[in-house]
Amino acid sequence: MKPLWRLNKYLVKYKGYLLLGILFTIISNVFVIIPAQLVRIAIDYVVDSFSLYQGFAEADLAGIARSGFLRIVVIFGVLILGMALLRGFFLFLIRQTIIIMSRLIEYDMKNELFEHYQKLPLSFYRRTSTGDLMARISEDVGLVRMYLGPAIMYGINLLVLFPMVIGYMLTVNVELTIYSLLPLPILSVSIYYVNNMINERSEKIQKSLSSLSTFVQEAFSGIRVLKAFVREEDSAKEFAKSSVDYKEKSIRLTKVEALFFPLILALIGLSTILTVYIGGRQVIAGEIGYGVIAEFILYVNILTWPVTSLGWVTSIIQRAAASQTRINEFLDEKNHIVSTENLQTEIQGAIEMREVDFVYPDSGIRALDKVSFKINAGQSMAIIGTTGSGKSTLANLLMRMYDTTGGEILLDGVDIKKYDLAFLRKNIGFVPQDVFLFSDTIANNIAFGMDETSMDIVEKAAKDADVYDNIVEFPQGFQTRLGERGITLSGGQKQRVSIARAIAKEPKILLLDDCLSAVDTKTENAILNALKVIMVDRTSIIISHRVSSAKLADKIIVLDDGRIVEHGTHEQLLAKKGVYAELYEKQTQSAEAIEE
Structure with missing residues (x-):
């Protein structure tokens, strides 16, 4: 008993x-x-x-x-x-x-x-x-x-x-x-x-x-x-x-x-x-x-x-x-990811990582090793690296899905752990690598992060994500109901609806975790051009294994096996003829071969 x-x-x-x-x-x-x-x-x-x-x-x-x-x-x-x-x-x-x-x-x-x-x-x-x-x-x-x-x-x-x-x-x-x-x-x-x-x-x-x-x-x-x-x-x-x-x-x-x-x-x-x-x-x-x-x-x-x-x-x-x-x-399971001060001050978007280490608790795999970088409010950064380099781990740490095992993350000069957890995540527009859409209307999926649904904002977000034309072609438009996990849409459409969902909440920080992997080059360029406007005066982090996604960023860091091996602008990294330049050359040649 x-x-x-x-x-x-x-x-x-x-x-x-x-x-x-x-x-x-x-x-x-x-x-x-x-x-x-x-x-x-x-x-x-x-x-x-x-x-x-x-x-x-x-x-x-x-x-x-x-x-x-x-x-x-x-x-x-x-x-x-x-x-x-x-x-x-x-x-x-x-x-x-x-x-x-x-x-x-x-x-x-x-x-x-x-x-x-x-x-x-x-x-x-x-x-x-x-x-x-x-x-x-x-x-x-x-x-x-x-x-x-x-x-x-x-x-x-x-x-x-x-x-x-x-x-x-x-x-x-x-x-x-x-x-x-x-x-x-x-x-x-x-x-x-x-x-x-x-x-x-x-x-x-x-x-x-x-x-x-x-x-x-x-x-x-x-x-x-x-x-x-x-x-x-x-x-x-x-x-x-x-x-x-x-x-x-x-x-x-x-x-x-x-x-x-x-x-x-x-x-x-x-x-x-x-x-x-x-x-x-x-x-x-x-x-x-x-x-x-x-x-x-x-x-x-x-x-x-x-x-x-x-x-x-x-x-x-x-x-x-x-x-x-x-x-x-x-x-009896406890959530160890809690706020220390429940801080809810207005976020500007300056992000700094200091000597961040992370080891996954279940597997014991070291994903990050002494990672340090800084992004000023309103700036954009691209994080480039091959599979398993630790890119998505950085996204999870910024969202506080996990806490660092070493070092600290600062947001506007304040330890990220001091912010109220819900408040922090509301201020970050996150587009995950693994897209998940709910069995609901397209409009409700895009408005998912909004406190009150506004069709004007929903439609604008769809246009910015270059998915508006696809949606209006459906017989029921934005009221089209999606199947389980968004099965009604193609992979690229799901990806763009996910981007629209992040944009619609009008966040201070935009975090794109390899979200353009399922779209073709033409669609990627269309989304990136739309993102140019969205990213103005908003701190943006673009995580990708494709160097083409890094062109918009003010600065780029290259990860390899959980460590930063290069950092700089697109031009500076090409001039160094290092890892980034090698990736750029390989991917450019692959794209040209596909076009031919």
Whole structure:
């Protein structure tokens, strides 16, 4: 139960529903006990009246006795029916309180978990699969809700009903009560030993389900690759393998759970036999009436479902505990990327890196080694380098997706860690290398970073990114809905919409991370010409492996294996005839060869 203690804050929040549920449970159980008492009284009355009826010799007296007897039996029947209806009404109220409480808590839990996901750093997502994230916010939360709803509801019913029924049974006949309840300790011991098995197998099931979800998510995301390489059949076989593992673990758990119900029903049957045997002996001895036996059999049957549900409730609690343990693992993840002072002063855009080192925490790869440079506000810089040179790492550090492992980054002379994180990122227009567009309209994708959507700004941003003409050619224009990850658009169009999205928020700093890699030379030149206007009086950083993208920049640095090997203007670097000049020559020759 320890992992489930975290849910107490929700139970406190919705204590009104819980307390009402307990009250309705107590009242409903009162209407369970009273009918059994009425049955005892009615049976004793019938037996006594039948003996009395046989004593009347005269027909008139017999008729009067019969009429009165039937009237009282009907009254008993109406009372028992009324009690059943009242119990049904309060059972309805129990579900309207406790089950609704569980749904409200489920809603809060999903929101809390999703909000926590949003706060976690990029490093968390690099080491955690999407399928695992989805399983914990859906399957695991669903199992926890079963504990908060049905398990608590039946558990409270058990805790209320047992003392009430057993307490009353003891006041009627102690010996008969002891014998009728004798099998219950055996049941308790059985549940104790099976609990650990249920818990262990529940945890294995949840882990298997997480792996299965990850596989499915990857298969659907990479469906184009699967079809292109004709691997659908292999993918289906792999899914079948994972499914078999999940199936086998589920069956193992089901076999353990299946032990409960036959065991419980057998023990309840034993209770009934003992009640009839001991009660029958007492009736013969003249110690009790026939009605007491009927009353106790009803009590045993009343306790049947609560006792039967005990195994099911135990299973729910164990599975919920396993799921809550997995949820707690994520909730215990901390975001170490936080602001030290929550500074929100106006940003001008001067950037300075001082002896910046960075080692990726997961892989241990050193991406940057003593990198230092300075950009004045309104200036532009190009960062050129081959794949793996550390270009994108610089972009991630400027956005504080990661923090440096050494050195410092200054923005307007202030340590970047002092700025409020959301405020910092709002002032940077970031175009990532890996374009991601949402399944929404093109207009909403471009306006994604804006506080309020303005179609004038959206259209201007589209024109600046040289994608306006493509958009207006669609039948629905800017209201065209994109498929998953922007699949409706071509690679170049997606890239330009991504650029428009960054421009639309009118940032102080523009950060382009190899964003022209998917466009042809003509489109690249068109975008670069448009960017000339955009970059005026705005600090701009163009990260690319293509030297053609560096022409706009006031200064250029060349990275190789995480270090700055050259820096200067385009002309200065060509004159040096170093790494930059070599890259420029190779790429120029390649472009000429393609044109020919």
